[in-house]
Amino acid sequence: MASFSACSPLELPHKLSLKVAYQGVPGAYSELAARTACPGCFTLPCRTLSSAVLAVESGEADRAVLPVESTMDGTALRNYDLLLRHDVRVAREITLFVRYCLLAMPGVHKAALRRVMSHPVALAHCGRALARLGVDREPVEDTAGAVRLLSTRRMFDAAAIASARAGEICGLDVIDEGVQDEAWNTTRFLIVSRDGEVGVARAPKKTSMVVAHARDDAMAMLRRVLSAFASRGVNLTKLEVVGGDGVVVRKGRRLRAFARVMVVDFEGSVEEEENVREAVKEVEGSAAFVRVLGCYASDKTVYNLE
């Protein structure tokens, strides 16, 4: 069962000027995840997720934050795609409880709303509330970006779905809160760096890996992966076959496309445990592509922001 916390017990000593890149503007959930995971860090706003990852690859930032899955709609494949195309490793995971607010210019009431702007995922998570309001949905690049747009253009017929913090930054009113369809709504973020986990956290480790087979044979792929881990008593914490539109991976200098890939997370570390290493080796023996994305401290805490 997940515990619920407001501060990070896993934080390791790190240099004071740690710079963490994220997609969006201040108050975006990714920025809140960066601040929760790395208290006291500088956050670097980026227009796109891929520019946040590039900032790490180029050395401009020390870490980047990527939302990878949520309780309401599973794995965000595009974001795993970024991990496969760039030379970065997972250094940490962090899960936030996401409680969306409906924010508007001071004095605006729900009856005046004609449209609601937010990140497409946030709009999808709040479908019922938006249907009740009878408003148009306008997707923008991030939740806090919607708040900024609304406030700089002084829109009196619009609201944004975002964090209370984003509203506070731009001086908007909270006209409703907890507007997501499911009360229990969490998002898991991965924090990546050039070298993976920095320092050694005193916590059990886990490993994230992506596997692809040349033939589009999800059942055979699933059976092989399950047997490699089950026969060695290694517990899986996530196993999802994702794709459909195709997934491009980078292998050395070459790019290769697969119809689908399997995202596998398991307990233990390939760096430290022999049985884990052997399980990965067995999968490598039959797969067309295997990438260990990183070994890092397992964090089952759900962090509460507000």
Ligand SMILES: O=C(O)C(=O)Cc1ccccc1
């Ligand atoms: O737009 C944001 O604030 C983000 O950080 C992306 C996002 C959107 C919705 C839930 C979690 C993360």
